[in-house]
Amino acid sequence: QQIKGVFSGVAFSRDPITRQGDAVVIEALPGDASQVVSGRLTPEQYRVFVPTDGVEFPVHGNQTAKWRIPEDQSFPVDVLGMDGEGNIPPRLIQHVAYLVRHIEDRYHGIPQDMEWSYDGHSLWVLQSRPITTLLPIWTRKIAAEVIPGYIRPLTWSINQPLTCGVWGEIFSVVLGSSAEQFDFQQTATLHHSVAYFNASLLGQIFRQMGLPSESLEFLTRGAKFKRPSLASTLKQIPGLWRLLRREWVLVKAFERDRHQHLEPGLVALSHQSSDTRLNTLTDHELGDRIDQILALLQRATYYNILAPLSLALRQGILKPNLTLMDQSQLPEVASLKIIQAIANQIHLLLSPSAQVQENNASLSWDQVIAHLQQSPDGLAILEQLDQFLDTYGYLSQVATDIAVPTWRDDPRPVHNLLLQSLNNMAATTPQANPPSQAQPLATPRKTWKEKAVQRRINLKGQVAQIYDQLLAELRWTVLALEQRWLNRNCLQQRDDIFFLTLDEIQTEIRRESELYGSSFDQTGQSDEGVESLRSSWGDRIQQRRSQWQQHQTHGSPPYLVYGNDPIQGIVAAPKGLQERQHYQGIGASPGQVVGSIVVIETLQSYATLEPGTILVVPYTDAGWAPLLTQASGIITEVGGCLSHGAIVAREYSIPAVMNVANSTQFFKNGQVVHLDGGTGRIAILRDEFKPTR
Known part of the structure; x- marks a missing residue:
């Protein structure tokens, strides 16, 4: 059939130049498609931003309606390479x-x-091929x-x-x-110093396993997935059963x-790093110690990957009541409860003159220390704090990044949380305990489903503790x-070593x-050797x-x-997307709240949060828990529902x-939004906070 085009053109489902984003x-040009591909005319160029997570395509079928954009949907359109509007209908x-x-x-x-x-009546696909x-x-x-x-x-x-x-x-x-056909070391890479997973390879592997290509996102984020081929699933039943x-x-x-x-390995490591022997x-x-830790990490990483997947699988199948789950064995939750208990003790001990004054002046950590040092009870609290750092000092803002200081290296995040809690207690009537703290570990309302999932939650917490401790030992x-x-x-200078690779070290x-023997001391290397090494490493x-x-x-x-070449720059999102009034995410902790937005991209950039704050952060790790509360x-x-932030949110x-x-x-900071943690829907109510009188 010969199609007489009124408007024709080509479309790239992803931008082949920037190789990133949702554009x-x-x-396109008026007339048939040959004008565009001939190269004789300059076509009008458009970029349409279709959010990857914002559009759900219908189940595959032959009905024409399923290939048409729903009437209630529209996407921002940018006209490029020309002045004013184009001639093609938006x-x-x-x-x-x-x-x-x-x-x-x-x-x-x-x-x-x-x-x-x-x-003029129908939109025809002349051909489509992969880029x-x-x-x-x-x-x-x-x-x-x-x-x-x-x-x-x-x-x-x-x-x-x-x-x-793993x-x-x-x-x-x-x-x-x-499995021999796959190079699993290509599963992840860095672009602009940021970690990425190979979605193409993972999708191919999961389809080879007889599972949907979206299986990993389904387990970790609760994303929807397409039905896999029955034949491929049946073929892999023996492997899936294993x-x-x-x-x-x-x-x-x-x-x-x-x-x-x-545990034996950790005990030996911690004894060595808890005193001065590590420096000798x-x-x-x-x-040798690094090799020993890496061998233990190899074993722990297996459980650190499988335990959360096992929890997600059981939670997805059994659908337990998440409000009945006890998260106390997760390090971030356990540490928070101890910090809150210490804050309560400090609050009771501080004299009224040391509390927050009516002029909103806040306590400093030096003031708290000075006051605690004046009494035996205060000294006992300081000893508790030292014991806390001995126990949970392995935690950090990013547990998986050994370049990030742990709480033992830099206890200021713990001090800041204590100060924040004290100032909040002095300014408002404190709650005795977070709501979920009243939940005992075993409750008559738990069914066998909750108990089955609870065992995997406990496993996840136990694995995370050992895994994070090993990474901290590696850092030290x-x-x-x-x-x-x-x-x-x-x-x-300090931190230079983190810009070397493990192989270089x-x-x-x-x-x-080889040159000096295994007992080589810092006095044994010649000045020429030091200068050669410094010159080799310095520029690198x-x-x-x-x-x-x-x-x-x-x-x-x-x-x-997209593609193997490093991206050349970050392309900003279009203004049209930034002006949306509604956003959809994954509801991870039920409840509704209206509040004022505070955007925080790093833990170092936050101060005390005001009541009614809705916090916007890039991610959550164990180190973020004190701020989230x-x-x-x-x-x-x-x-998703199993993220650190989701767990802490449900706990509190x-x-x-x-x-x-x-x-x-x-x-933007100051925007007032309505957040529904059950449905995952966020609505912008107004652009700036206006306090009521």
């Missing part, structure tokens, strides 16, 4: 954008290059929560092979010999490894090695051992540090990037919505 690029451009994105969705998310023509230069697809939706922030080389050189290797082990259980058997005995397997390997070890001995070992190299002038330790470290710092100035990284509502860019009955992409950009 559909459309080139609604037609939106239909084309929806259609090409629908085709992309049908073909496992692979970006499409589509030729189209509109005859091979935009493969693989990289996503940070899950990576942003697993290892958030801007990653330094040493952290990545440790985490990437550990995580990818995922490869899990996939191989199902795939057997078929994986399910591992899930069934996961608690027993962890208990065995914990008693035989993990030679480079070779510190290298690396810092001891760095101090030795600083003393010998091999490094120029191990290579230098081996070189020292400086270049990496400068690049890492520069990446942090580019704005929020995109959630999707002060909010009246929580919005995060990533995560704070309404929370997870997985609102780019929310730290879209929401």
Whole structure:
């Protein structure tokens, strides 16, 4: 059939130039499609922003209506490369954008290059083919929560092979010999110092396993998924059964490894790092200690991946009442309760003159310390605080990043939480306990479903504690090695070592051992050797540090990037998307609240939160928990019902919505919003907070 086009053109479901973001690029002209592809005429160019998480395509079928944009949906359209408006009807451009994105969705998310023509009545697809230069697809939706922030080389050189290797082990259980076709070390990469997962590879692996390509997002974020091929699922039943058997005995397997390997190893490590012996070890001995920790981490990472997946699987199947779940074995929850108890003791001990005054002057930590040192009860509280840091000092803002200081290294986050609690108590009537603290571990209302899920929650907490402790021990070992190299002038400043890779560090330790022996001391290396090493490392470290710092100035990284070449810059979201009045995320903690927005992108940038604050953050880790408890509502860019933030929010009955992409950009300080933590819906009520009189 010959189509006589009134308007025609080509559409790219993803921008082939920027290779990131949610833009559909459309080139169009009046007439048939040959004019656009001939190159003789300059087409009108449009970019249509179709949010990846904001559009649900219908179940695949042949009905024409399913390929049309719903009447109640529209997307922002930018006209590029020309002055004023184009000649193509905006609604037609939106239909084309929806259609090409629908085709992309049908073909496992692979970006499409589509030729189209509109005859005045119907929109025709002339042909569509994959854009091979935009493969693989990289996503940070899950990576942003697993290892958030801007990653330094040493952290990545440790985490990437550990995580990818364990995922490869899990996939191989199902795939057997078929796993040999996949390079599991390509599961993750860095773009602009930010971690991304290989969505193309993961999708291919899951389909090979007979599961939907969205299986990982379904388990971790509660995302919807398409029905897999029945034939492929049946083919992999033996492998899936092997994986399910591992899930069934996961608690027993962890208990065995914990008693035989993990706890004995941790005890030996902690004894060594709790006194001055760590600083007396030679480079070779510190290298051996690093290898010992990595061997334990290899074992712990297996459980750190499988335990949350097992919890998500059981929670998704059994649908327990989440309000009955006890999270007290999770380190972030347990530490918060102890901090709150210490704050209550300090509050009772402080004299009225030391409380917050009517002029809103707040206590400083020095004032609190000075007051506590004046009485035996105060000294006992300070001893409790030291014991707390001994127990929970391994926690940090980002537990998976050894370059980030732990609470033992820098206890200011703990001090800030205590101050915040004290100032809030003095200004308002304190609640005796968070609502969920009244929930006992065992309650008559729990059914077998809640009990089955509770066992996996407990397992997740136990695994997280050991995993985070091992990473903290690794950090302290690396810092001891760095101090030795600083003393010998091999490094120029603190934190330089985090801009080396693990292989570079191990290579230098081996070189020292070969030249000077395993008992090499800081006095044994010649000035020429030090100068050679410093010259070799100096420029490399400086270049990496400068690049890492520069990446942090580019704005929020995109959630999707395409292709193997590093992206050249961050493309800002269109103004039209920033002016939406409603946002949809994942409801993670029930309840409704109206409050004023406060956007915080790093823990270092926050002060005391006012009552009624709805906190917007990029992600949540264990170190964020003290801040989250002060909010009246929580919005995060990533995560789901099992995120750290969601768990803390439910524990303290704070309404929370997870997985609102780019929310730290879209929401502005002072905006008043209505947040529904049950449905995941957020509505902007007004742009600025106006206090009532």
